[in-house]
Amino acid sequence: MADSSAVKARYWTFLVYPESAPEDWLGALKRSHGSYAVSPLHQPDDETSKPHHHVIYQHGNTTTLNGAKAAIPEDVPANGYVEPVANPSNMQRYLIHLDDPEKEQFADGANSITLVNGFPLDLTRELSKSEKARIRLDLMSIIRENVVTEYSDFIFGLMDMGDPDMLDYACSHTILFEGVIRSVRNRAKVVQ
Incomplete structure (x- = not known):
């Protein structure tokens, strides 16, 4: 010991x-x-x-x-x-x-x-793998169902929803969501 x-x-x-x-x-x-x-x-x-x-x-x-x-x-x-x-x-x-x-x-x-003396209080809870998977799926659904073509619209929409876990997840996975949104935007250009 x-x-x-x-x-x-x-x-x-x-x-x-x-x-x-x-x-x-x-x-x-x-x-x-x-x-x-x-x-x-x-x-x-x-x-x-x-x-x-x-x-x-x-x-x-x-x-x-x-x-x-x-x-x-x-x-x-x-x-x-x-x-x-x-x-x-x-x-x-x-x-x-x-x-x-x-x-x-x-x-x-x-x-x-x-x-x-300035203790940095942080009451956020670490999400479980299943909670992260659920949030990721929900965020992808929001992008698809609303045909989100701009990352800023996505983030501002999440801010308006008021779900801090979703917003935090989206902000900490910028590359993933920017890629998905770019793909939606490019697909919309091809269809036009």
């Missing part, structure tokens, strides 16, 4: 129990000049017996556990326990239980998360 102090990560997480944390623990995070995302107060559940905040710390680059602990105000993490984050996107979503409807839900959504 690898030495846990040798593990390197850019994102680290820890719990804060308000009852035992320093009174100005949030101010201590701000004064540390590190970037943090702090969950709203989570009530006790099966995993913890006290109200708590989940905190994600983003280091400037990858660092060891000792490096992360040196950067985080030492009396803030509950019991001094800090651990690496394997999937930063999923951990950020966990701050407000986006993917766990059985747990407490927060009416203010992302606005419930306190961002400290």
